[in-house]
Amino acid sequence: MDNGSGGFVPVQTRRPRPPPVQQRNPRPPLDHSKFAAKYSKNKPNRSTGSGTKGTASNETNRQHTNIVGRVERHRNAGGQMRRCICRWVMTYGRWLDPYEFLTNYNEGQGCAVCRVNFHSEENRSEHFDEHGKEFNIFAKNGDRRVTRNAFRLEIKYLPKYSRMIIRVENDSNAVLVLRSAYLLRLDKQLDATLVGPLRMNPGYTYEIEYTIEHCIPNHVYTVVLMAIVAGSRVELVEQYHVQMLKSTKIVGKPLKMDILAYHHIPDYLITLYKNNFEHSNNFNRLAILCLENLRQFIKQGLTSVNYIEQLRLLNMIEDYDLQTIFSTYTIHNATVTPAEQHRRYIIRVDQFQVAPAMLEIDGYVRITVHRSTGPRGTNLEFINGYIDLINEDEIIVTMQQPVRFHLPCKVEFPLNRTQYKLEYNALNLISRVDLEKFLFPKSLPKKKKPVRQTEFQWFQPTIADNREQVTAIRNIVNMTSYPAPYILFGPPGTGKTSTIVEAVLQIWKNQPKANVLVAASSNLACDEVTKRLKQFIPEEDIFRFFSRSCERNIDGIDIGILEISNLATGIYEVPSYEHVYRSRITVSTVTNCGRFAQARITPTFFDYIFIDECGSAKEISALVPVAGVCTEGPKIHASIILAGDPKQLGPVVRTEYLKQTVHNTSLLDRLMSQGIYKRQQGQFNPLVITKLLDNYRSHEALIHYSNQWFYDGELRAQAAPDLANWAIGWDYLPNPAFPIIMHSVVGVTRMDRQCLSSFNKEEARCVLHYIQKILSDGINDRQIREEDIGVVTPYSKQVSYLRHGCRNYGWDNVEVGSTEQYQGREKPIMILSTVRSQRDHVGFLSNSKRLNVAITRARALMIIVGNPDTLQRDPHWYRLLRYISDNQGVRGVDFQLRKPDIDLSGQPFSYALEEADFA
Structure with missing residues (x-):
C-alpha cells in the first residue's frame, strides 16, 4: 500500500491566541556578530555597491492552492517529523434512512459515502473517476451544505513504526456519533480507519491508528468522516483534503525577543486629554508645560531638535485615546450564548453601552467568569480568545477553553498595544542616530568613489523601455542618497511594485553578499512582492516572516509563499536566527519588522531596507523597520528606500486632536515637501527621488482627472489596448468612447446605530443592477467573471450591506471593500458607491486623497x-462631475451643475479637463 506521510500539526489552524504574557526580567545584551558573519561575509562598499555578476534561477510560480508543500528550513527533532495542513474542508448534512444502519457497502465494490454498491469493477472505477483524483464529494438532492465543519482534525505520522495517527475532535456544540472514517488510497479505494459507532460529546477527542508502509511527501490525501447528530436522523459527511510534507530540519534556536517596555501614559497627559487639550487653571506645572510644548510643536512642525519628544507625545495621545475607547466596550453583566461550534460564543451587540465601532476581526477578547463567592472573596476565571466574526447584530468569538455561560461574566476587549510598544522602542533606538543626515538632509553627501553599476541585465524586459524605472533602479542599487532615504514616488498604475522587485533582483544578482529587507504596511503587499520575487530567485534565498495573527488566515495565503515562511508547518513558529541569516531577502510587514530589533539582529546584516506603501504609514511607524534593525549608535548601516504616493491615502488617524499635528503626515510626505527632495526648477533630483510617469493600468480617460489635479499632468497612459480599451463601444455607455458612467441616484443616507456608519439602499440596488447586467450580458461579447468586478465604498456599513446583497445573488467572488482596502489594488471594472445623499456636506468624501484612490482602481470601466x-458641494467632486458631464458620461436622474461657493481660480490645470475630448 502506497499512501502518505504526516506530522503532528492541526489541520484546522484556527486556534485562539491570548494576549502575549510579559516576562519581568530583561535578558542581557546579545552579540550575534560572529554568528551573522558565518552567513554574511565581506560587505559591499555602501557608497558604490560591489560584487560580481551572477545568474538568475528562473522558476515558474505555482498556482494558488491552500496546501503547504516542501519547506527547506524547519525545526524538528531528528528529521523524523512529518507535517500536514488542510487545504480544503467540506461538510454536508443529509437525512439518514433507518435501513442505512443495516446496509453494508463492500469496500472493494462499493462507495459508503454515496451509499451505493457496484456489480462490476468497471462501474466502480467510473464512479470513483467522477469523484476525481482527490475524491470530491458533490451534493445530491436533499443534501445541504453546512457552513461550519463539525470536527477538528490533527494528523501525525511515525515513520519508524509506519503508523499514522488521526486525532478527531468534536468541534461542535452537539453530541455526535462518529460512524466511520475513511482514507482514500492511491488505488482509489476508501480504506476504513474506523468501523463502528463512537459517541463524542462536545470537545471529546479520539485517536485512530492506521498502518502505512510507504509515504509520498507533498501528496494530497482525502479523509472522510461520517457521523450522525445524536437523537436525530441527520448524517454529517465531512471531507478533508490534507497534504503531507517532506521531513525537513533546521539547526538553531528561535529568535529570542527582548521584553517590550509597558510605556505608562503620564498623568499630566491624561489630564490634558480629558480637558480636550484646552488650558485650565487646575492644571499642575507638568500639564501646563506639556500643553505649551504641544502648541509649539504644531507651529514648528518636526525638527531634529523636537523630533523624539514630539513623536513620543503624539503617539502616547493616540495610544491612550484608543485604550479609552476600547475600555468603553466592556460589558459587565454579559450574556454569552454558545454558537454552533465548540468554544465559539455569541455576544449580542445590543449589550454594549457604546457602539463598538472600533472592534475588528482577530481582536482580543477576555471573558471573566464569576464562579463562586466565598469567605475569601469571589472566585474568578479568566478566559482569553479573539473575535472571529462581526455581524450587524452579534459578535462571534472563539475562546481558548469552554466558557460557563450560565454564570455571571464580564466581557472585555483589550487594546492590542504591540504596535505602540514597537513604535516606542523604535523611537528610543532612533534617538541615537544622526537625525540631521538621515531624516533632515539638506544636501547630498560627497561620494568618495564614483557610481559603478550602470549596466543591467533585466529580469523584467519591459523595464528597459521605461526611463524613470531605469533611473530609479540604478540609483537605488548604487545607494546615491545614502545615508538619506531614497524616495520612489509611484502614482497609480505606474509600476511601483515592479520597480521595487527589479531593484531587489538586481541587488541579489550583482551584489552576492548583500542582504535585503522588504517591508510594507499590509500583508497583501508583502505577499505580492514575495510572489513576484519567487519567479526569479531560489526559494532558499527568500524568507517571508509572518506575524502570529496570520495563522488564523492561513487558508487564504498562497502556497508558494507559505513554503518559504514561518507558517510552513501550518502553525505559527517563531523563526530561528538561521531563517534570517541564511536568507538574502526577507519580507515582512512594517510592524512585524520591529521583532528584528527586539531579537537584536546584527545591525550590519541588512544592506538595503525597502519600505513600500510608506505614504500610508505614520512617521513613527516607518521607523520600526529601521531603528535597531540597521542602526547602531549614531550610524545607519543600510540604504533606506521609501516607496509610495503622497497623493493617495495617508496614515489612518482617528483622534481628532492629532489630525492637526504631524502625526497625520507620513515620513514620505514630509520629506518630499522639504530639503533635497523638493522640485528644483520643476525637476526632482534623480539621485534622491524618482517620480514614475508611465501608467500601465488604465484607459486614458480613467486617469485623466487625477493626472491633471494630483500629478501635474505628467502621467502618460501606456496601458495595453487589450487590457484597457475593451469596454469602449459598450452599448450601455452614455458616450461609447468614454468608459466612465456617472449614474445619478437620489437615495437616502441612513445611519446604523450600532456601528455608527452610513449606508444607502437605493445606491446599493443600483450597484447590484449593474453587476447583474454585466455578468449576465457581458460587455462587447466579452464574458465577464465575478473576479473582474470590484465594488468600493467609503463607508463600512455600505460595504457589509453590499456584501450581503452579493451573497444573496450567489456572487461570492465579487469583491466589495472600502477605499482603504482597495489602495494599491486594481480591477478591470470598478463600481463606486458614494452613499452621501441629501446632506449639506459630503463628510469625509471631501478628502481629495480618498477620491484619488477610489477613481484610479479601474483598468477598463x-x-x-x-x-x-450632494457631491458637487465639494470642489473636488464638482470638478470630477464637470469632467464626466462634459464628456456625456451621465445616466440616471437629471441634475444641474452649480459651482460651489469657493474660489476655483488659480487652480492648476483647471481648464485642461474642459479640453479633454473622448467623443
Whole structure:
C-alpha cells in the first residue's frame, strides 16, 4: 500500500491566541556578530555597491492552492517529523434512512459515502473517476451544505513504526456519533480507519491508528468522516483534503525577543486629554508645560531638535485615546450564548453601552467568569480568545477553553498595544542616530568613489523601455542618497511594485553578499512582492516572516509563499536566527519588522531596507523597520528606500486632536515637501527621488482627472489596448468612447446605530443592477467573471450591506471593500458607491486623497453611483462631475451643475479637463 506521510500539526489552524504574557526580567545584551558573519561575509562598499555578476534561477510560480508543500528550513527533532495542513474542508448534512444502519457497502465494490454498491469493477472505477483524483464529494438532492465543519482534525505520522495517527475532535456544540472514517488510497479505494459507532460529546477527542508502509511527501490525501447528530436522523459527511510534507530540519534556536517596555501614559497627559487639550487653571506645572510644548510643536512642525519628544507625545495621545475607547466596550453583566461550534460564543451587540465601532476581526477578547463567592472573596476565571466574526447584530468569538455561560461574566476587549510598544522602542533606538543626515538632509553627501553599476541585465524586459524605472533602479542599487532615504514616488498604475522587485533582483544578482529587507504596511503587499520575487530567485534565498495573527488566515495565503515562511508547518513558529541569516531577502510587514530589533539582529546584516506603501504609514511607524534593525549608535548601516504616493491615502488617524499635528503626515510626505527632495526648477533630483510617469493600468480617460489635479499632468497612459480599451463601444455607455458612467441616484443616507456608519439602499440596488447586467450580458461579447468586478465604498456599513446583497445573488467572488482596502489594488471594472445623499456636506468624501484612490482602481470601466446634487458641494467632486458631464458620461436622474461657493481660480490645470475630448 502506497499512501502518505504526516506530522503532528492541526489541520484546522484556527486556534485562539491570548494576549502575549510579559516576562519581568530583561535578558542581557546579545552579540550575534560572529554568528551573522558565518552567513554574511565581506560587505559591499555602501557608497558604490560591489560584487560580481551572477545568474538568475528562473522558476515558474505555482498556482494558488491552500496546501503547504516542501519547506527547506524547519525545526524538528531528528528529521523524523512529518507535517500536514488542510487545504480544503467540506461538510454536508443529509437525512439518514433507518435501513442505512443495516446496509453494508463492500469496500472493494462499493462507495459508503454515496451509499451505493457496484456489480462490476468497471462501474466502480467510473464512479470513483467522477469523484476525481482527490475524491470530491458533490451534493445530491436533499443534501445541504453546512457552513461550519463539525470536527477538528490533527494528523501525525511515525515513520519508524509506519503508523499514522488521526486525532478527531468534536468541534461542535452537539453530541455526535462518529460512524466511520475513511482514507482514500492511491488505488482509489476508501480504506476504513474506523468501523463502528463512537459517541463524542462536545470537545471529546479520539485517536485512530492506521498502518502505512510507504509515504509520498507533498501528496494530497482525502479523509472522510461520517457521523450522525445524536437523537436525530441527520448524517454529517465531512471531507478533508490534507497534504503531507517532506521531513525537513533546521539547526538553531528561535529568535529570542527582548521584553517590550509597558510605556505608562503620564498623568499630566491624561489630564490634558480629558480637558480636550484646552488650558485650565487646575492644571499642575507638568500639564501646563506639556500643553505649551504641544502648541509649539504644531507651529514648528518636526525638527531634529523636537523630533523624539514630539513623536513620543503624539503617539502616547493616540495610544491612550484608543485604550479609552476600547475600555468603553466592556460589558459587565454579559450574556454569552454558545454558537454552533465548540468554544465559539455569541455576544449580542445590543449589550454594549457604546457602539463598538472600533472592534475588528482577530481582536482580543477576555471573558471573566464569576464562579463562586466565598469567605475569601469571589472566585474568578479568566478566559482569553479573539473575535472571529462581526455581524450587524452579534459578535462571534472563539475562546481558548469552554466558557460557563450560565454564570455571571464580564466581557472585555483589550487594546492590542504591540504596535505602540514597537513604535516606542523604535523611537528610543532612533534617538541615537544622526537625525540631521538621515531624516533632515539638506544636501547630498560627497561620494568618495564614483557610481559603478550602470549596466543591467533585466529580469523584467519591459523595464528597459521605461526611463524613470531605469533611473530609479540604478540609483537605488548604487545607494546615491545614502545615508538619506531614497524616495520612489509611484502614482497609480505606474509600476511601483515592479520597480521595487527589479531593484531587489538586481541587488541579489550583482551584489552576492548583500542582504535585503522588504517591508510594507499590509500583508497583501508583502505577499505580492514575495510572489513576484519567487519567479526569479531560489526559494532558499527568500524568507517571508509572518506575524502570529496570520495563522488564523492561513487558508487564504498562497502556497508558494507559505513554503518559504514561518507558517510552513501550518502553525505559527517563531523563526530561528538561521531563517534570517541564511536568507538574502526577507519580507515582512512594517510592524512585524520591529521583532528584528527586539531579537537584536546584527545591525550590519541588512544592506538595503525597502519600505513600500510608506505614504500610508505614520512617521513613527516607518521607523520600526529601521531603528535597531540597521542602526547602531549614531550610524545607519543600510540604504533606506521609501516607496509610495503622497497623493493617495495617508496614515489612518482617528483622534481628532492629532489630525492637526504631524502625526497625520507620513515620513514620505514630509520629506518630499522639504530639503533635497523638493522640485528644483520643476525637476526632482534623480539621485534622491524618482517620480514614475508611465501608467500601465488604465484607459486614458480613467486617469485623466487625477493626472491633471494630483500629478501635474505628467502621467502618460501606456496601458495595453487589450487590457484597457475593451469596454469602449459598450452599448450601455452614455458616450461609447468614454468608459466612465456617472449614474445619478437620489437615495437616502441612513445611519446604523450600532456601528455608527452610513449606508444607502437605493445606491446599493443600483450597484447590484449593474453587476447583474454585466455578468449576465457581458460587455462587447466579452464574458465577464465575478473576479473582474470590484465594488468600493467609503463607508463600512455600505460595504457589509453590499456584501450581503452579493451573497444573496450567489456572487461570492465579487469583491466589495472600502477605499482603504482597495489602495494599491486594481480591477478591470470598478463600481463606486458614494452613499452621501441629501446632506449639506459630503463628510469625509471631501478628502481629495480618498477620491484619488477610489477613481484610479479601474483598468477598463468605471461606474460611479451617487447623488450629484450632494457631491458637487465639494470642489473636488464638482470638478470630477464637470469632467464626466462634459464628456456625456451621465445616466440616471437629471441634475444641474452649480459651482460651489469657493474660489476655483488659480487652480492648476483647471481648464485642461474642459479640453479633454473622448467623443
